[in-house]
Amino acid sequence: MERQRTLAGKTALVTGSARGLGRMTALQLAALGCNVAVNYVRSERDALELVDRLRAFGVRAAAVRADVGDPASARRLVDETERLLDSGIDILVNNAGPFVRERRSFADAPEDELEMLVQGNLLGPMRLDRLVIPGMRERGFGRIVHFGFGRSAEARGWPHRGAYAAAKVALVSLTKTLAVEEAGSGITVNMVCPGDIRGNNKEKRIDEVRGEADPEASGRPGSGEDVARVIAFLCDPASDYVTGNIVDVTGGFDPIRYRFA
Template sequence: MNERKVALITGSAKGLGKMTALQLAESGCDIMLNYVNSRREAEELQRRIEGLGVRCLAVQGDVASPDDMHRLVETAVQEWDGIDILINNAGPFVRERRLFSEYEPQEIDYLMRGNLLGVMQLDHLVLPFMRRKRWGRIIHFGFGHAAEARGWPHRAVYAAAKVGLVSFTKTLAVEEAPHGITVNMICPGDIRGANKEKRIAEVEHERDDESPRGRPGAGEDIARVIAFLCEGRSDFITGNIMDVSGGLDPIRALIGARTTGQAIQ
């Protein structure tokens, strides 16, 4: 990037958000990290990013809270005069497989706010600054095959929110294209556990029999695509829903097969 840009990555203390923050910092962006509970990890990452020679802030805030998102953007404006790149990585997810009828009303509200309404509201907050500069990059996160609006048993609320975000991504891309702003969605494959924070070189010789590609996915698989979309000359790529999955279909409809796990993360 010829001119240093400011990138806000939600949910970036760990996982795919962390790898994206590092990738954009390596390309010369100033980074605003965001976390909910992972303060220690965020501060450690902040120091690491500052060691790359760019500026970095770590700000607490929940994407499902409009007040938190206002504060996040206000901090970016006060410190750095706005946001050029917005990576909407954060989004609550229920790991336990449950039918829609088993959700509590407050869980439905939280999942919809965190994965759809919160994303739309944060986009709305940053658009004026991007329009003023006539340059901006917005990235949303989905799931594999989200663009097909397929059913996803045991993931009804999360899937509904992300499929709604597909439509919003395409609409916003058309509306903001004249202002030099691109809007795209990344749909990661089944990148598991520690692999979310690994480079491709660390996993490329491992075997994953479920993946058509044959190897497990790594955080770098996602981060490098995002970095490409954020380049200045990637301005002709907008309104796209990109699966980065190694060919794996993540939707496994196993009605009746239950697994237990954690609640909303």
Template sequence: MELRGRTALITGSAKGLGKMTAITLAAMGCDIVLNYVNSEQEARLLSAEIAHQYGVRATAVQADIADAADVERLAQTAQAWSSSGSIDILINNAGPFIRERRLFSAYETADIARLLNGNLLGVMLLDHHLLPGMRGRQWGRIIHFGFGHAGEGRAWPHRAVYATAKTGLVSFTKTLAVEEAGNGITVHMICPGDIRGMNKERTIAEVAGEPDDESPSGRPGSGEDIARVIAFLCLPQSDYLTGNILDVTGGFDPIKTSIKAN
């Protein structure tokens, strides 16, 4: 188990891609700090399942990444729980998203603030809280979540606020990677394709035989597609890789850059 003795915090990990990532890292020997906002029952059940199946420690902490006070409490609680007193691996999966398509002019002020806080500021603050522990141990792995083709900074009509937050996170990812490379800390962004519903918690084998006409790869994406890339980047031997924006999309491009006049 390549990550035995490490502690990983995965935000938004009671369900979906975060859940699959937590299970994958636990299988590699990591102690796991799960995070949830409302899905307490799912988080508690997953924590017990991980501890029983993989023989690692696991806990679950409620916190909203869009709330600065919650972010600080999450960081303090996670570090206090860790056997080393610090978090070694931080997976910033959580981030609010509004699936309904709407023009920027139609957004409420509160929605704008929440999307920016949850997808950019909250991520930066959590990194900031946990960096001292990683620096002290001269080892760390930080993974941010984006969206397919986020690194290109293209227009994404009807997703203006979310896209702005994530493309801002692209620059922060690259900058933090350069600043912390000398401290044994690597920083990357994973950009999933359009993985929906229960496919977020399925394996590659489970989706392999299913057709997907929208995907150039011919099949839907799965949670394992994302989790296995994250696991590779977290390996000790992956220390020469940092500052990368990785599209894991099967070739799918979700961005439509033009709209009809309104």
């Protein structure tokens, strides 16, 4: 069955979308008729290949290199998106955000690492939100989606992930605040919190992981499509009554309790 192009004529900026969950989100939005800006820092080849795939849906697409953690780069990202796609940004998906795999306590982490995690996971999305909200207000339509981690809304401690968790939990509060402040402007703001979706599964469809066993979740591993489908729903014009929500897409997996029970 052919998908309804419910987002035809809309323009989305998906940060960190050359690979992984951002890539699947970009594909999902383009399939619904949305023009998409692909943001990357180092993965230029992947970004350009994705742009070609997006254009095959009959939409406009462009790749923009920018580090969302850098203030000047974030502003350029918005300006270039609007110039290349000849449109204001209707949908902002704040997917990009650094994560340090090495496990260490907060007191043992170098200061520049702490600053990098906060800049990329909190201040970067905050800046982008501020840059796109005025245009969304003028058009009377906007969708902002932040990324968290599973159970972010509970604001529990996450040992060895202190700065990352603190930034994401702060983003929970911002999500709820903006949802209230911008409700009258036709702008919704929500957060999606993926579970432990690993490796290549971030770019797989549900059918590709169905049947695989995963004892940590509800029967099967998570896929990129699981997350992208939720984002597409939140971006739908008919989802204007859904705002200020923190949506776990985890298959029941709890990343904190699992490791520290």
